[in-house]
Amino acid sequence: MSKITAFGTYVPERIIDNHYFEKIIDTNDEWILSRTGVKTRRFSKEGEFTSDMSVKAVKDLQKNSGADISDIDFIIACTTSPDQPMPNVASRVQYKLGIQNTGCNDVYAACAGFVYGLQLAHGLVTAGINKKVLIIGAETLSKITDFEDRTSCILFGDAAGAALVEPSEEEHFIAFNSGTNGSFGQDLYLSHKKNSINGVEMRCNSKIVQNGKSIFKWAVGNIPIKIKELVEKAGLTLDDIDYIVPHSANLRIIEAIAKSLDYPLKKMPESITEFGNTSSASIPLAIAKSRKNGGIKSGDIILMMGFGGGLTFAGAIIKWSL
Numbered sequence: 459m460s461k462i463t464a465f466g467t468y469v470p471e472r473i474i475d476n477h478y479f480e481k482i483i484d485t486n487d488e489w490i491l492s493r494t495g496v497k498t499r500r501f502s503k504e505g506e507f508t509s510d511m512s513v514k515a516v517k518d519l520q521k522n523s524g525a526d527i528s529d530i531d532f533i534i535a536c537t538t539s540p541d542q543p544m545p546n547v548a549s550r551v552q553y554k555l556g557i558q559n560t561g562c563n564d565v566y567a568a569c570a571g572f573v574y575g576l577q578l579a580h581g582l583v584t585a586g587i588n589k590k591v592l593i594i595g596a597e598t599l600s601k602i603t604d605f606e607d608r609t610s611c612i613l614f615g616d617a618a619g620a621a622l623v624e625p626s627e628e629e630h631f632i633a634f635n636s637g638t639n640g641s642f643g644q645d646l647y648l649s650h651k652k653n654s655i656n657g658v659e660m661r662c663n664s665k666i667v668q669n670g671k672s673i674f675k676w677a678v679g680n681i682p683i684k685i686k687e688l689v690e691k692a693g694l695t696l697d698d699i700d701y702i703v704p705h706s707a708n709l710r711i712i713e714a715i716a717k718s719l720d721y722p723l724k725k726m727p728e729s730i731t732e733f734g735n736t737s738s739a740s741i742p743l744a745i746a747k748s749r750k751n752g753g754i755k756s757g758d759i760i761l762m763m764g765f766g767g768g769l770t771f772a773g774a775i776i777k778w779s780l
């Protein structure tokens with residue numbers, strides 16, 4: 459049995475409002491706000507990378523909990539924007555925090571990353587393989603954003619979240635699900651090798667390329683079903699769920715999920731309006747924001763649902779323990 463024993467987040471200092479984009483692309487504040495819900499996002503400094511922000515999220519976790527991090531025995535860094543393809547971000551974090559004996563692996567599942575990380579951490583701990591697992595969801599998306607593509611650059615932001623999972627006398631992880639629909643691979647990708655991969659033409663510019671409409675449709679059509687399936691798997695009903703925390707992809711997607719489930723929007727914490735779409739960091743940010751505003755508290759049953767590039771998704775129902 460396991461539970462989350464500590465939690466922290468970090469956002470870079472530089473605040474970017476929607477007017478910033480009016481100077482570089484043909485857009486305006488009203489369009490961005492009405493189509494995405496984003497008011498501001500944060501961009502990392504030039505020399506600030508995903509592992510740097512991860513370390514700061516771990517420092518916040520330590521400040522919030524007083525947790526000893528020296529005996530962490532596995533680090534899972536979930537990211538789509540690593541400092542570099544090799545070494546992995548988890549190893550950079552191990553080095554920067556001086557953690558001596560720890561396994562290090564990255565999860566490469568885009569916006570579903572953090573929930574996948576939690577699933578793996580729970581598995582490692584309950585199987586008795588590890589005792590203290592650090593999960594990080596961190597992104598420097600501004601470093602892989604195509605600022606000439608007005609349909610995508612307005613969405614993204616940089617941030618990091620971190621959690622510890624440890625053995626517990628009571629089970630706090632209630633149910634999980636995950637899956638992918640690989641046929642949408644060409645609708646959200648980043649490519650840096652060739653203009654054609656697996657016979658599919660690609661934009662090979664090392665930047666995020668997305669077909670926003672297709673992803674929007676997929677998310678609105680599929681995520682409510684996946685949420686319902688997960689609730690059923692747990693033997694619960696939606697009334698038992700105190701909060702649903704979906705990936706903050708776009709405020710309109712969250713609103714559509716709420717409508718489709720007939721679930722109150724005010725019980726769906728989000729991070730999109732203040733921080734933009736921060737991929738694997740978006741769920742931790744939404745939880746932190748909700749807790750700060752008197753929302754999620756110890757004992758609440760929360761359902762997290764990450765989804766994105768793949769197109770992949772990962773869900774978890776947990777009893778919040780902090």
Ligand code: COA
Nearest residue numbers: 484485486489493569608609670671673674707708765766
């Ligand atoms: N500013 C002003 N106009 C813009 C614009 C911008 N930044 N971007 C696109 N437009 C225009 C388009 O050119 C189009 O004009 P037209 O009707 O004259 O052809 C119009 O706005 C509508 O474009 P469309 O692509 O249909 O907008 P949309 O409502 O689908 O919104 C997204 C675009 C990207 C915001 C939306 O599709 C989305 O958020 N999709 C999901 C993306 C996502 O979640 N990605 C991450 C996955 S985790």
